[in-house]
Amino acid sequence: MERQETKTIIEPYEHDGKKLIRVSCGDFDFGIGLHNLSDRATWKEALEIARKESMEVPSKETWHIVAAHLDRINEAIKETGGDPLRGFLWSSSEYGGHFAWLFFATNGSLHYNGKMFVCSVRGSLDFRKQ
Numbered sequence: 048m049e050r051q052e053t054k055t056i057i058e059p060y061e062h063d064g065k066k067l068i069r070v071s072c073g074d075f076d077f078g079i080g081l082h083n084l085s086d087r088a089t090w091k092e093a094l095e096i097a098r099k100e101s102m103e104v105p106s107k108e109t110w111h112i113v114a115a116h117l118d119r120i121n122e123a124i125k126e127t128g129g130d131p132l133r134g135f136l137w138s139s140s141e142y143g144g145h146f147a148w149l150f151f152a153t154n155g156s157l158h159y160n161g162k163m164f165v166c167s168v169r170g171s172l173d174f175r176k177q
Contacts (some may be wrong), residue, residue: 057119059127068123075112080170081129090147090162093137102170107140107148114155135166
């Protein structure tokens with residue numbers, strides 16, 4: 048049986064007045080914000096900042112998809128007037144009680160660090176929950 052290639056769609060998208068880059072890939076369908084919501088937040092602050100913007104912090108699984116298509120996503124963000132993904136960005140996924148996952152946008156890798164670490168927050172929307 049021949050394995051079928053999963054089609055990935057990366058495109059500008061607007062949802063409830065928010066401009067995003069929509070990424071549809073297999074079972075994943077989400078939007079990534081064009082700008083960081085904050086450049087200095089602990090993990091708990093990141094979750095609260097995103098919630099106040101009616102968004103969420105991307106999960107570790109979402110960041111895995113972003114990593115696989117990082118160049119295309121950053122190009123779409125730039126073409127839409129946004130700021131490319133850079134540096135460390137929080138994930139909503141925890142790693143034990145005192146740690147959480149971080150996405151390192153420079154090379155698309157994932158790491159964990161203490162929840163009191165300060166880094167950037169990029170909002171997302173999971174369209175599977177809509």
